[in-house]
Amino acid sequence: MISADKFNNEIELIIANAIREDVGDGDHSSLSCIPNYAQGKAKLLVKDDGILAGVDFAKSVFSYVDSTIELEVLIPDGAAVNYGDVAFYVTGSSQSILKAERLVLNAMQRMSAIATKTKYFVDLLAGTKTKILDTRKTTPGLRALEKWAVKIGGGENHRFALYDMIMLKDNHIDFAGGITKAINKTKAYLKENNRDLKIIVEARSLEEIREILESDGVYRILIDNFNYEDTRKAVELIGNKCLTESSGGITEKTIRKYAECGVDYISSGALTHSVYNMDLSLKAV
Numbered sequence: 001m002i003s004a005d006k007f008n009n010e011i012e013l014i015i016a017n018a019i020r021e022d023v024g025d026g027d028h029s030s031l032s033c034i035p036n037y038a039q040g041k042a043k044l045l046v047k048d049d050g051i052l053a054g055v056d057f058a059k060s061v062f063s064y065v066d067s068t069i070e071l072e073v074l075i076p077d078g079a080a081v082n083y084g085d086v087a088f089y090v091t092g093s094s095q096s097i098l099k100a101e102r103l104v105l106n107a108m109q110r111m112s113a114i115a116t117k118t119k120y121f122v123d124l125l126a127g128t129k130t131k132i133l134d135t136r137k138t139t140p141g142l143r144a145l146e147k148w149a150v151k152i153g154g155g156e157n158h159r160f161a162l163y164d165m166i167m168l169k170d171n172h173i174d175f176a177g178g179i180t181k182a183i184n185k186t187k188a189y190l191k192e193n194n195r196d197l198k199i200i201v202e203a204r205s206l207e208e209i210r211e212i213l214e215s216d217g218v219y220r221i222l223i224d225n226f227n228y229e230d231t232r233k234a235v236e237l238i239g240n241k242c243l244t245e246s247s248g249g250i251t252e253k254t255i256r257k258y259a260e261c262g263v264d265y266i267s268s269g270a271l272t273h274s275v276y277n278m279d280l281s282l283k284a285v
Contacts, residue, residue, distance in 0.1 A: 002160045010144035011057070015064050017141065018103045030098045040094035040284060042101075044108070046075075046085040047279035050116035053077050053152040054108030055087060057145065061104050066096035078115070078152045089285070101282050110142075111149035112278035118153025118271050124252060130259035130266055133158045133245065137269035146272045158267055166190070166199040167222075173201075179208055183215045200245070209234050213241055223263065224248045231261040 002010075046052070055077045062069040069092035075081060090097055121132045134150040135158055136143070147157045159165035168182045176182035179201065186199060198219035203209045212221055223234045225248035238244055245265040246258045258266055 002164050007144060011060060014142065014144060015061055015103070019065065019099075022102055023099055027095065027099045030095045034094050034098070036093075036095060038094040039092065040097055041089060041091045042097055042282050042284050043089050044087040044104075045281050045283050046081045046087055047083055047281060049082050050080070050112055050278050051119045051153055052079050052081045052087055053111035053115035053149045054104075054145075057107055057111065057148070058088070058104045061100050061107070062090060062092075062096075065100040066093055068092055069096055069100075087280075090282075097282075105280055105282060107145055109277035109280050110139075110275070111145055111152070112280065113275040114146055114149035114272055115153035116278065117275050118150050118155040121252065121255060121268065121271065122154040124255050125259050125266075128256075128259040130263055131156045132271070133265050133267040134271050135267050135269040136161065137273045139272070150271055155271060156265070164197070166197045167202070168199065169202045169222075170204060170224075179211045180215060183212070183218065187217055203234070206230060206233055206237065209237055213238065218242050220245050220265070222247055222267075228257055228261055231258060231263065235262040
């Protein structure tokens with residue numbers, strides 16, 4: 001995974017770009033009818049049930065817009081919420097609150113939806129050793145927020161991007177001329193460029209798993225689109241030689257059965273690409 005500094009930089013870029021996109025040369029709706037000296041107070045009202053996420057991000061947004069704004073947090077990130085709950089109160093310049101409002105709501109609604117879905121999947125895996133992973137199937141420009149939400153929901157982050165982990169998938173393998181060639185070329189590349197990156201290799205069959213196991217230095221094998229029986233066989237073949245990850249069309253109805261096959265991880269793009277925003281609103285008080 002990326003460093004904390006890199007992650008924080010990604011968050012700062014998201015905020016700066018979102019404010020640039022939304023505010024431009026000014027929030028003229030507020031500027032036209034609210035004096036710049038006016039002070040106000042608003043509450044973040046929850047209008048749905050689920051897991052709250054994005055409170056800490058909201059703090060950063062308000063601070064970016066106006067460092068004098070004060071936040072009174074009543075419900076932290078990761079807490080279960082119900083319709084009618086108030087997550088926080090924000091106090092300060094009325095113009096500043098309104099300038100930050102849409103970014104705060106857009107982010108928190110999506111982050112809370114992702115955290116809620118992740119927690120649901122985590123609960124389905126309770127009692128097994130399997131952990132749920134996100135993927136790179138995220139909204140362009142918002143990956144840091146969406147992966148943050150997965151962590152808040154109790155899930156684990158897969159690689160952040162193309163630069164922080166090697167993942168040899170079917171196309172890499174085919175373009176490279178086969179599994180062994182792809183692995184050997186990758187190890188040579190890492191050595192030549194003095195890079196220390198973990199290597200994950202995708203397997204499409206038990207035969208490919210056997211071939212992967214002939215090479216050293218593989219961190220995890222991605223058992224892709226296997227049925228339950230072959231997944232169990234794959235886990236037995238791999239043993240303690242490296243970690244295992246199941247992926248490919250796994251749903252809430254099948255995730256438990258795949259976990260019971262003994263895999264270490266299950267990755268799901270649905271955590272981030274198939275969610276419905278939690279209903280939240282910011283109301284003046």
